[in-house]
Amino acid sequence: MKLLIFTPAVKTSAIGRMSCLVTHALVAQGHDVVIVRAEEKELLRRPSHNFGTRMIPWNDEKQVLDAAAQCDIAVYQVGDNFLYHEGCVSWLARLPGVVCLHDFFVGHMFYAWAQENMDAANSILKHWYGDNVVKSFFKYPDNAAFIEGTKDEAPLVEWITSQALGVITHSRWGTPRLIRSCAGPVHVVPLAYDAPGESTMTPDYEPNKFGRMKLLTIGHINRNKRVASVIRAIASSPLLKQNVVYRLVGSIDPDTALDLSALANGLRVNLVISGSVDDTELAIAVGETDVMSCLRWPSLEAASASAIEAMLYGKATVVTDTGFYGEIPDDCVEKISHEDEINELRTTLERLYSSPGARAAMGERARQWASSTYSADNYARQLVDTSIASQRLRPRVIAKAYFVRVMKQWGASDELLHAEETLGSLAVMS
Amino acid sequence: MWGGAEELSVNLQKNLIIAGHDSEVLRIPFQWEPASRISSQMLMVRALELWNVDKVIALKFPAFYIRHPDKTLWLLHQYRQAYDLYDAGQTNLPPGQEGDDLRALITNADNEAFAESKRIFTNSEVTRRRLKKYNDFDATVLLPPINDPELFAGGQFGDYIFAGGRVNGMKRQHLLLEALAHTSSNVRLIIAGPPDSPADGNQLREAVERLGLGDRVKLDLRFLPRETYAEYLINAAAVAYLPFDEDSLGYVAMEAATAGKALITTSDSGGILGLVKHRETGWVAKPAAASLADVMNAVFVDQALTRSYGRSARDLWNSFEITWPKTVESLLQ
Numbered sequence: 001m002k003l004l005i006f007t008p009a010v011k012t013s014a015i016g017r018m019s020c021l022v023t024h025a026l027v028a029q030g031h032d033v034v035i036v037r038a039e040e041k042e043l044l045r046r047p048s049h050n051f052g053t054r055m056i057p058w059n060d061e062k063q064v065l066d067a068a069a070q071c072d073i074a075v076y077q078v079g080d081n082f083l084y085h086e087g088c089v090s091w092l093a094r095l096p097g098v099v100c101l102h103d104f105f106v107g108h109m110f111y112a113w114a115q116e117n118m119d120a121a122n123s124i125l126k127h128w129y130g131d132n133v134v135k136s137f138f139k140y141p142d143n144a145a146f147i148e149g150t151k152d153e154a155p156l157v158e159w160i161t162s163q164a165l166g167v168i169t170h171s172r173w174g175t176p177r178l179i180r181s182c183a184g185p186v187h188v189v190p191l192a193y194d195a196p197g198e199s200t201m202t203p204d205y206e207p208n209k210f211g212r213m214k215l216l217t218i219g220h221i222n223r224n225k226r227v228a229s230v231i232r233a234i235a236s237s238p239l240l241k242q243n244v245v246y247r248l249v250g251s252i253d254p255d256t257a258l259d260l261s262a263l264a265n266g267l268r269v270n271l272v273i274s275g276s277v278d279d280t281e282l283a284i285a286v287g288e289t290d291v292m293s294c295l296r297w298p299s300l301e302a303a304s305a306s307a308i309e310a311m312l313y314g315k316a317t318v319v320t321d322t323g324f325y326g327e328i329p330d331d332c333v334e335k336i337s338h339e340d341e342i343n344e345l346r347t348t349l350e351r352l353y354s355s356p357g358a359r360a361a362m363g364e365r366a367r368q369w370a371s372s373t374y375s376a377d378n379y380a381r382q383l384v385d386t387s388i389a390s391q392r393l394r395p396r397v398i399a400k401a402y403f404v405r406v407m408k409q410w411g412a413s414d415e416l417l418h419a420e421e422t423l424g425s426l427a428v429m430s
Numbered sequence: 431m432w433g434g435a436e437e438l439s440v441n442l443q444k445n446l447i448i449a450g451h452d453s454e455v456l457r458i459p460f461q462w463e464p465a466s467r468i469s470s471q472m473l474m475v476r477a478l479e480l481w482n483v484d485k486v487i488a489l490k491f492p493a494f495y496i497r498h499p500d501k502t503l504w505l506l507h508q509y510r511q512a513y514d515l516y517d518a519g520q521t522n523l524p525p526g527q528e529g530d531d532l533r534a535l536i537t538n539a540d541n542e543a544f545a546e547s548k549r550i551f552t553n554s555e556v557t558r559r560r561l562k563k564y565n566d567f568d569a570t571v572l573l574p575p576i577n578d579p580e581l582f583a584g585g586q587f588g589d590y591i592f593a594g595g596r597v598n599g600m601k602r603q604h605l606l607l608e609a610l611a612h613t614s615s616n617v618r619l620i621i622a623g624p625p626d627s628p629a630d631g632n633q634l635r636e637a638v639e640r641l642g643l644g645d646r647v648k649l650d651l652r653f654l655p656r657e658t659y660a661e662y663l664i665n666a667a668a669v670a671y672l673p674f675d676e677d678s679l680g681y682v683a684m685e686a687a688t689a690g691k692a693l694i695t696t697s698d699s700g701g702i703l704g705l706v707k708h709r710e711t712g713w714v715a716k717p718a719a720a721s722l723a724d725v726m727n728a729v730f731v732d733q734a735l736t737r738s739y740g741r742s743a744r745d746l747w748n749s750f751e752i753t754w755p756k757t758v759e760s761l762l763q
Contacts, residue, residue, distance in 0.1 A: 403473050410538040413531040416469060425470035 001384055002032045004067050006058060006091060007077035008084035009037045009048035014305040015084065015102055019077050020049035021192045025380035027053060034067045038077070038087030058087025068095050073387040078160055079103050080300070082112030089113050092163045098387050099164035099182075101157065102191075104174030104323075105300035107146065110156040114138070128181075129154045144223060151298055157181070165397065166390030168383060170303035171324035183397040185389045191303040192379035193370075195312035196279065207290055207356035212270075213244050215349070216289035218282065219306045221252035221273075226295035226320070226341065227260055233345035235267035240349050246293075247272040249285045286310070290359065291352050292317045295345075297338050299323035307333070308374050314367035316352055316359040318345065332366035396429045434681060435490055435506045438553075441577040442487065442504075442761075445754040451762075456480070458493045462511070465523050468492075468532060472539055487761055491536075494543045502761055503543075503550045504572060505557055506678070512536040513564045541565055549763065554678040554701040572760055573679060575752045581656060582689040585664025587737060590618040590648075591694065591726060592666035594659055595682045597634065597651060598626040601673050602696075602717075604637055609722035611641040617726050619643075619670075622650035622662050663689055668712065668729045668736060670694040672722075677701050687711070687747035692739035694725055711743035 003026060007019035023033050035055040037044055044057050056063040068074060074097030076088040089109065092099070114121030125134045133154045140146035150156075157174065158181035161167050166184035169175060170191040178186045215234075217225055227248060234240040246269065248260070257273050264271035277285065286292070292310035299322045307325060310317040311332060319325035321335035328335075334352070336344045352359050403426060407417055416422060439455045446453035458478075460471055475495040480486055488494035490507035511521040512533045523529035544550060544567045551572035552558040558569045576582070593606055603621050610619050625631035631651045638647050650662075663669060669686035671693070678701045686693055687705055693712030695702050708714040713725035729736050 403477070406473060406476050407469070407535070409542065410472075410535045412469070412535050413527075415527065416531045416535060419466060419469075419528075421464075421466045421470055425473065 001073065001387065002034075002071045003073055003075055003383075003387070004034050004036060004064075004071040004095075004097075005075045005077065006036045006038045006088045006097075008039050008043075008079075008081075009035060009051065009055065010039050010043050010046045010084070011049055012046075013039075013049075013084050015077050015079050016049050018192050018305070020051050021194060021376040022379050022383065023051045023053060025192070025376040026383070029377070029380055029384075031380075031384065034071065036064055036067070036087060036091070038085050040083045040086045043083060058091060064091065064095075073097055073165075073391060075100065075383065075387065076164070077102065078106070078109075080106045080108050082109040085109060086113075089160075092160065096163060096165050098166045098168065098383070098390050099160055100383070101161065101167055101169045101178065101302055103301050104157055104169075104177070105147075105151050105155040106160055107150045107154065107156050110159060111138070111146075124156075124159050125154065128156075128158045147224075147298060147300075151300060155300070161186075164390075165394055166386050168386050171327050173323045173327065174302060183400060184393045185386060187382060187386050187389075189379055189382040189386075190373045190375070191305070191308060192376040193305060193308045193312065193374040194376070195309060196283070205287060207360065208243075208353070209288075211243060213291060213349075213353045214289045215244055215246045215291045215293055216285060217246075217248050217250075217293045217295075218286070218309075219250045221248050221250055221256060221260075223256075224296055224298060224300075226293075226297055228263055229341050230293055230295065230345065231260065231264050231267060231269045231271060233342045233349060234269045236342060237346045237350055239353065240346065241267075241269060243353060244349065245270045245272060247274060247285065247289070249274045249277055249282060251276045286313050286315065289315060290356075291315065291349070294318065294325065294333075295320045295336060295341075296322070296325065297341075299325065308370055311363075311366035311370035312374070314360075314363040316363045317366065318348060318352075329365075329369060332362065332369050334362075399429050400426050434678070437577065437681075438506065438574050439489060441575075441754070442758075445758050449755065449758045449762075454483075456493075458496075460492055462522055465511075465529075465532060468509070469535055472536070476539075485762065488543075488547075491540070494547070495539060497546070501547050502763075503547045503569075504761060505550060505552045505561065505569065508540060508557075508560065508564075509536050510560075514560055537565065541567075551760065555704060556675075556701045557677045560677075570760075572757060573684075573750060573752045575754045575757055576681060576684045576688055578656065578660075579688050581660035582664060582685050585661075585666075585689060587733060588665040588667055589616075589730075590620050590666055591668050591670050591729060592662050592686075592691075593619065593621045593670045594654075594663060595623045595671065595680070596626060597621070597623050598630045599633075600676075601671075604633055605672060605696075605717065605719065605722065606670055606726075607634065607637040607641060607643060607647065608719040609726055610643055610646065612719055612723035613726045614730070615646070616730055618646045618648075619726075620648045620650065620662055620666070622648075622654055622659065624653040625651050660685075663691065666691055667733070668692040668694055668740070670726075671702055672696040672699050672715075672717070673702070674698060674717075675700040679705050684747065684752075687743040690737075690740040690744040692729065692736045693743055694722070694729070696722070705743065705746060707742075707746070710739065711746055712739050 008016040026033050033053045035051050036058050038058050074095045076099045078085055078088050078099050079102035122134050140149055157177050161178045161182040164182050167178050167182050167186045168189050172188050234244050292315045294307040303324050317333045319333045321337050334348045443453045443455050472492045475492045478496050486498040486501045488503050491509040494503050515521050523532050550569040552569045553574055555571050558571050561567050561569050669691045671680055671682045672695050680702050683702045683705050693706045695706045696715050696717040698717050706712045715721040715725045
């Protein structure tokens with residue numbers, strides 16, 4: 001099969017890294033792949049992952065059209081970041097294909113896209129969510145309010161998936177909206193990921209070295225990674241306060257760093273903020289740690305690369321019992337309820353501190369399960385299967401779209417389009 | 431269903447073939463009830479493609495939604511429940527928003543179909559006016575010719591008034607019976623044709639019984655052979671046809687005029703008024719038993735006058751020059 005894959009390729013993109021793994025697996029399975037880099041113009045100049053195949057930029061229209069004419073299917077790796085996915089948004093409507101959806105909320109990407117497409121954006125908001133959302137969507141005072149106000153009512157996934165021939169996503173919890181909005185198949189496939197730093201991991205890892213349990217959070221440090229709650233949980237336990245070092249590795253804005261440092265200092269919690277590091281240093285940090293914290297609230301992603309990475313490295317991992325994390329087997333991670341976050345976190349961390357053996361056993365179970373589940377080979381095979389299924393369904397999708405378009409030209413109201421009799425007559429094409 | 435439109439389509443096909451063309455009739459199923467299924471039936475027709483024919487002549491809703499680059503409409507029926515019958519409170523569309531949505535859908539779809547048609551003809555002035563009023567499209571009236579004019583020659587001036595065609599409430603044969611009860615005892619009436627439902631037939635039988643008209647009325651309520659129907663018509667003294675606000679002249683009236691029979695109708699009967707000129711080609715009564723009784727009496731009071739009305743009706747009809755060769759020529763322009 002010949003696949004044209006639109007994806008961020010820049011090294012800082014986790015989706016780019018995943019796409020790269022899948023591309024190598026596809027090529028190994030005998031398929032042809034052309035990569036269309038989807039980042040915004042400035043990022044296109046930056047170094048990319050090594051895809052080992054032809055790569056073209058999304059904004060070179062002639063090259064993209066020529067490549068599209070030669071391909072069997074277009075594939076779009078889509079996450080909630082316009083800077084990384086501008087090319088996907090730009091081409092999806094023109095060249096429909098299979099969307100690999102990494103987040104069940106793409107409101108930030110939509111917001112950024114809307115700045116140059118306000119009329120279309122308002123029309124999309126009105127179509128999917130109604131007039132009230134149109135009035136409020138662009139008026140939230142800050143990001144936290146924006147997420148809180150839109151994550152349930154207007155996650156905008158429908159905007160993307162309604163344009164797709166088929167959808168692959170990586171956990172089940174957000175799929176009902178996708179099934180309603182995408183006319184083609186919707187498949188759940190575990191994210192492809194690996195543990196690239198395994199070979200550089202500290203060979204002399206020692207649990208609770210110097211009597212201290214190392215706790216680690218990685219990735220871009222923001223509110224939804226629950227760092228403040230972790231600090232408070234540690235502070236609430238004399239045992240943890242005395243024996244836990246909590247480290248943050250990943251980009252963090254200065255205000256957040258200041259706030260968290262002040263909180264930790266005030267509560268006498270041992271917090272280390274390392275900031276951004278290279279891949280080797282990150283692998284060492286993971287290798288050294290005893291426990292990974294992958295808490296999230298709200299959880300909007302279809303899968304978490306850092307949680308998968310933690311499991312692939314065989315680390316005991318603490319997650320919030322929600323979304324993607326809730327679908328991980330119970331014996332592979334420690335699940336914390338958001339409603340009683342600090343208390344549950346405290347007792348869980350105390351138990352993990354006191355039982356290095358049980359901790360290691362859970363990490364090993366997680367490693368084995370994650371290694372067999374988050375496989376690039378499996379992802380590549382399922383991507384090809386979904387592409388074939390989407391192509392087969394395409395005539396039916398086009399037929400249904402034709403009838404809906406005719407009804408709309410005739411001024412059909414939403415009520416009429418959703419009437420049982422109308423849906424019944426279109427069901428013959430399902 | 432087999433009615434005037436179906437009959438017309440078969441005769442149009444026949445006359446297209448006579449004119450040297452290949453022609454087929456494509457009948458498209460359509461059911462009014464339930465109204466909620468109307469939109470899906472409209473869609474079905476819109477999806478039909480007839481790219482292997484040179485020309486499409488579409489006659490009625492929703493058949494005129496068929497796409498074709500050379501489509502001519504000979505409009506016999508719009509979906510009147512969305513237009514004038516809606517205004518008259520005689521619609522089958524549901525009340526409230528749902529009905530409003532359906533009505534808007536039908537109007538928009540009709541407008542789209544009309545706009546893409548090469549030419550639009552209507553079967554009557556009433557249909558033309560309705561099209562202009564509700565959809566703002568102009569059309570040319572192209573009255574349908576009668577199909578077997580040879581059957582309507584000869585005959586006598588008989589001793590009865592004939593009311594032929596389908597029997598139902600809208601055709602108001604019962605009103606003729608009510609009127610007959612008010613006429614002189616020498617006035618007789620033959621009502622002949624298929625009832626739309628058993629109840630329609632029973633209503634007439636019950637009226638004859640109730641009004642004591644058994645010796646002055648013949649009810650022949652069935653689908654008649656054409657020859658039998660023509661026999662009734664050409665031997666009548668006059669022909670009565672009083673539908674409620676019908677679009678077209680009506681085959682019964684056109685055939686009666688061909689046969690040179692004086693015509694009786696009512697002032698609210700619609701298209702037929704194009705052929706019935708009061709005291710010229712017949713009589714236009716008020717739609718009430720007493721008024722109708724007066725004109726039914728008049729048929730037999732001065733037979734010479736009645737015959738002259740019949741001749742005038744034939745002359746008027748002939749002046750329309752409505753023949754199949756001319757009709758085919760117009761439709762293929």
